[in-house]
Amino acid sequence: MCDNLGMGQNIFHRLDRVSASDLYKPDMLHTIYLGLFKHMMDWIEGFQKKHGRLQAFNDVWKALPPYPGFLVLKKAYREVTQWQGKEMTNLGCWTLGVLAVGLRQPGGAQAIPPKRALGCVTALVDFNMMAQYRSHTRDTIAYVEDYLDQFHRMKDIFLELRVTKRTQAKVDKQRKEIRRQRALIRERVAPSQPRRISDDDCDEENELRMDMIHDETHFNFIKMHLLSHFCDHIPQFGNIPMHSTEIGELAHETQIKDLWRQLNQNDAVRQIVHSYGRQHAIRMRLLNLESLQVRGADLSADVLQYLDKATSTVSQPVIRKRILKRCPEDMSNVVDCSRVLGVSLENIYRELIRYSRHNLPRVHPLPEDHAMLPSLPVELLTQLEIPVLAFQEADVYEIHRARSTGALHFRNLETRAVAMIGFGYRRLRKKWMVRGGVVYRQT
Amino acid sequence: MDGARRGRLQANLVARLKVREYRSDHTVRCVAGVQMLTPVNSRRLSDLHGLVTVHMREDMRGFTIVDIGTILGLAHLIPEEDRLLLVNSLIDLRTFNDVY
Numbered sequence: 001m002c003d004n005l006g007m008g009q010n011i012f013h014r015l016d017r018v019s020a021s022d023l024y025k026p027d028m029l030h031t032i033y034l035g036l037f038k039h040m041m042d043w044i045e046g047f048q049k050k051h052g053r054l055q056a057f058n059d060v061w062k063a064l065p066p067y068p069g070f071l072v073l074k075k076a077y078r079e080v081t082q083w084q085g086k087e088m089t090n091l092g093c094w095t096l097g098v099l100a101v102g103l104r105q106p107g108g109a110q111a112i113p114p115k116r117a118l119g120c121v122t123a124l125v126d127f128n129m130m131a132q133y134r135s136h137t138r139d140t141i142a143y144v145e146d147y148l149d150q151f152h153r154m155k156d157i158f159l160e161l162r163v164t165k166r167t168q169a170k171v172d173k174q175r176k177e178i179r180r181q182r183a184l185i186r187e188r189v190a191p192s193q194p195r196r197i198s199d200d201d202c203d204e205e206n207e208l209r210m211d212m213i214h215d216e217t218h219f220n221f222i223k224m225h226l227l228s229h230f231c232d233h234i235p236q237f238g239n240i241p242m243h244s245t246e247i248g249e250l251a252h253e254t255q256i257k258d259l260w261r262q263l264n265q266n267d268a269v270r271q272i273v274h275s276y277g278r279q280h281a282i283r284m285r286l287l288n289l290e291s292l293q294v295r296g297a298d299l300s301a302d303v304l305q306y307l308d309k310a311t312s313t314v315s316q317p318v319i320r321k322r323i324l325k326r327c328p329e330d331m332s333n334v335v336d337c338s339r340v341l342g343v344s345l346e347n348i349y350r351e352l353i354r355y356s357r358h359n360l361p362r363v364h365p366l367p368e369d370h371a372m373l374p375s376l377p378v379e380l381l382t383q384l385e386i387p388v389l390a391f392q393e394a395d396v397y398e399i400h401r402a403r404s405t406g407a408l409h410f411r412n413l414e415t416r417a418v419a420m421i422g423f424g425y426r427r428l429r430k431k432w433m434v435r436g437g438v439v440y441r442q443t
Numbered sequence: 444m445d446g447a448r449r450g451r452l453q454a455n456l457v458a459r460l461k462v463r464e465y466r467s468d469h470t471v472r473c474v475a476g477v478q479m480l481t482p483v484n485s486r487r488l489s490d491l492h493g494l495v496t497v498h499m500r501e502d503m504r505g506f507t508i509v510d511i512g513t514i515l516g517l518a519h520l521i522p523e524e525d526r527l528l529l530v531n532s533l534i535d536l537r538t539f540n541d542v543y
Contacts, residue, residue, distance in 0.1 A: 060521065067519045067534055097521040097531045100492040104523065118492045126493075129539045341458050341476060343503050348476075351508040352462070355474060359510055364470060366462065379461040384475070388516040391536040400517040404456045 025243035026230050032128050033088040035223035040124060041077055041091070044099055046161035047117055057102030064094055068400050085246060096125050116157040123151035131230055134239045134392050145231050159217050160210075167216040171209050178205060331380045334373055340380060349373050451541065453480045453497050453518050453530060459511065475514060479505040480528065495530040495542065496523070 012020040048054040058076040066072045070090050077083075083091070099121055103114040127147035133140055163171075182201060230240060237243070255276055263271045286307075293299060293307055331340055334352070338345045349370060356366035367373055382404060387397040454477035464470045480497040488495060497520070518538075520528040532542035 063522060065520060065522075067517060069535070093534050094519070094521070094531060096492055096533055097494060097529050100489075100494060100529060101521055101523050115491055122493050125533055129533060129536060132536055337458075337460065343457070343476070343506050347503065347506055348508075351476075351506065355508045355510075360472070364464060366464060366472075377463040377465055379463075381459040381461065384456075384459050384511060384514070386514060386516050388537070391540060402456055402514070402517055404458050 022236070024226075024229070025237065026131075026226065026233050026240050028128075028131060028240060028244040029085050029246040029249070031223050031226045032131070033085050033092070036124065036227070037088050037092055037095075037128075038083070039223075040121065041095070043158040043161045044095070044117075044121065045078065047113075047158065048099075048102060050161075051103070051114070053102050057098060060098045060101045064098065068398055070094075085249070092125050092128050096121050113157060116154050120151060120154035120157055123147045123154060127151060127227070131240050134241060136234050136239065141231055141234055144234075148227055148231070151227075155219060159219070160213055162217050162219065163213055164217070167213065170216065171212055174208060174212060175205060178208065332377060334376050334378055337378045337380065345374075352376075451515060453482075453520065453528075454478060455480060455499060456514075457503075457506065460508075473511045474508050475511050476506065476508055478503060479507060481505070483527065492529075494532060497528050497530060499526045499528060501526065 010020060012018050012023060044057075045054065048057045061076050062073055064073055070093070071087075096118070100118060103118065124147075127144060130140060130144045130147060178201075233240065233243075256272060259272045259275050260268060263275065265271075289299065289303060289307055293304070299307075331337055334348055335345065337343075338348050341348075352366055352373065353368050356368070360366065367376065384402045386400040386402060388400050390396040390398055457476040457478055459473070459475050462472045462474060464472065478500070480499050483496045483498050486495070519531040519534040521531055522528055530542065532538050
């Protein structure tokens with residue numbers, strides 16, 4: 001295998017239980033986020049420009065609504081000088097939606113090229129999403145493979161946008177040569193057929209141009225090839241995110257840069273290594289003591305006193321609580337509520353009665369008498385915090401802050417807070433928890 | 444079953460209310476007034492991009508009152524034309540796994 005890869009002899013071959021070909025680990029940060037996503041954005045921009053939809057794409061891009069964990073975009077993709085890895089991670093989450101809206105024709109019709117372009121981007125984004133899973137089954141690995149195959153089948157739509165300067169020069173040279181030869185022939189053709197000849201010439205020129213582009217242009221670059229190793233890697237070594245260099249690069253800030261600022265930079269390397277070593281040892285010691293305390297071990301009084309004072313190194317679980325913030329709006333009953341919200345009284349009465357019948361215990365229903373309903377005390381609240389369990393986690397919650405804007409619009413476009421409501425129907429996560437499937441988990 | 448959204452319905456959050464039952468035990472009910480968004484394309488994923496599209500009415504038809512406990516979280520909707528909105532199911536892994 002190593003011979004096929006052209007690796008030759010290196011120092012790893014002499015080490016026991018080390019396979020040089022297995023040393024490479026998929027790196028999502030540089031392969032996908034800073035690699036293929038960056039290429040993809042160039043292709044998308046070129047494609048939009050070719051179809052005259054770049055302005056629509058940029059408009060939708062700048063009007064994206066917020067979401068927990070994402071910054072609201074104020075500039076178009078090209079207007080930002082440098083995109084960092086963290087931003088490129090988020091970029092994959094909304095690119096498909098923006099592209100779909102940007103390519104939408106005013107009449108709702110869709111031509112074949114946009115369909116293939118959307119299919120290609122969909123496959124790449126889906127591949128990226130599935131690759132982020134922290135545990136896999138055979139089914140999820142099959143999904144990853146399928147998305148990658150789909151991406152490779154459809155990526156030809158962007159081939160034209162990978163034309164290099166050298167290829168473009170060749171294409172121009174070829175076109176000039178064809179036109180020169182054609183001019184010589186045209187001198188002998190009757191002047192009554194110029195238009196037909198011109199159309200045929202155009203088609204022929206385009207065909208030759210595309211042939212040359214297909215011959216000269218390709219997707220053979222290293223990051224495109226590295227995607228093919230993702231699927232093999234999962235059964236052998238576990239999930240992909242744990243091998244990403246993103247973790248190491250983020251640690252660079254806390255492990256090196258923070259300490260560099262704190263120390264006097266005299267023999268900096270030694271100081272940083274010693275300081276970090278000491279801090280790490282103390283953190284580990286505290287964790288051990290806390291663990292012993294939880295198990296009821298016999299610890300001395302001074303240690304217990306210190307542990308009570310010290311900030312716990314173990315993150316506290318988020319309390320599952322919904323926080324509501326009150327609105328300063330002057331509202332005390334249902335009539336005021338109707339006035340403020342712009343919803344008819346009849347509508348509110350009907351919905352309150354329906355809610356009472358379906359959700360409240362029979363011993364404590366809301367009044368159904370239309371004479372009593374108007375005086376029902378009501379408070380208007382503006383904000384609701386919803387703890388949402390993070391994906392594939394048991395005790396990590398993300399906080400979604402839902403705010404109602406009423407008739408006001410977010411960034412003068414669309415409503416700001418839109419809730420996802422479930423009515424008691426939950427199902428197994430098909431892609432993750434498959435009964436009888438083999439689960440590969442991070443160890 | 445609700446098409447590709449797997450029982451999750453998108454709605455515009457109009458208001459959150461606390462309703463006090465003053466006649467008996469002064470129990471406070473936390474409810475939300477929402478305007479349901481109408482799914483288009485028969486609640487199926489689009490063949491083109493694999494996302495669900497919903498429509499928001501201009502009037503307050505579809506207004507309903509639900510318990511706040513039924514609200515699962517925020518949805519990321521990308522505005523299209525004519526009050527159409529794309530449900531961005533790729534916004535995070537949880538949504539990606541739920542809506543397909």
